[in-house]
Amino acid sequence: MNVWKLRAKFMLNMTGGICMIALVVGIVMWLWNWLVPSITGWSNINYWQALGLTLLFRFLNGNILPPMFHIKKRGSFEKMKKMSVEERSAFIRRQLSRLSHEDIDNEKA
Template sequence: MSNRKFSKGIKFLLCLPVIALIATALGYIVMYLWNWILPEVTHAGQLNFWQALGLLVLCRLLFGNFNKGGGNRFREKAWGMRSKWQNMNDEERAKFKEEYKRRCGGWGNRNKEAI
């Protein structure tokens, strides 16, 4: 167990310079694009590097969370479910449909007697 933690720690330490390089590059890209476009179009002030990095973090917090993989997780799960569905035989599909109806059948398909 400690060997695993050690290897994770080494990987983390090796990733730090890469993460710092990516953050620096993104900060300069945001700063360059802001200072190139917005002062002329909207008469906004110019940004320095730290303001651009702060803006990048703020946008990431507001519009996307810091999950690994971003929004691809839903797509990966959908493809995984599709392959599972294709590998099921008719009996397994019927069983799955019944379980799905039991768990989720009330959504949009409510019986008038139940109301």
């Protein structure tokens, strides 16, 4: 893939991620300001306080990292232990081609 395409894809993903975080924080702030003051009499919160509450909620639930960074439970490792060398090589090639969106089997060794 072209370097510029990779950079553009990275920037698009970063922008999308920042927009998603801003949206979630905005929803938390809106829900808090809509529900909590009328129920408990507590005061309204601003955007930064809502960001802090969102982070606190993620920490308390054990979801500190975004879903893309969670480590899989060694399922691939257990599968590969039971494979022959040829099957393992084919499995790795399939995984790499899926990640790179290219046909690795056609590359010369």
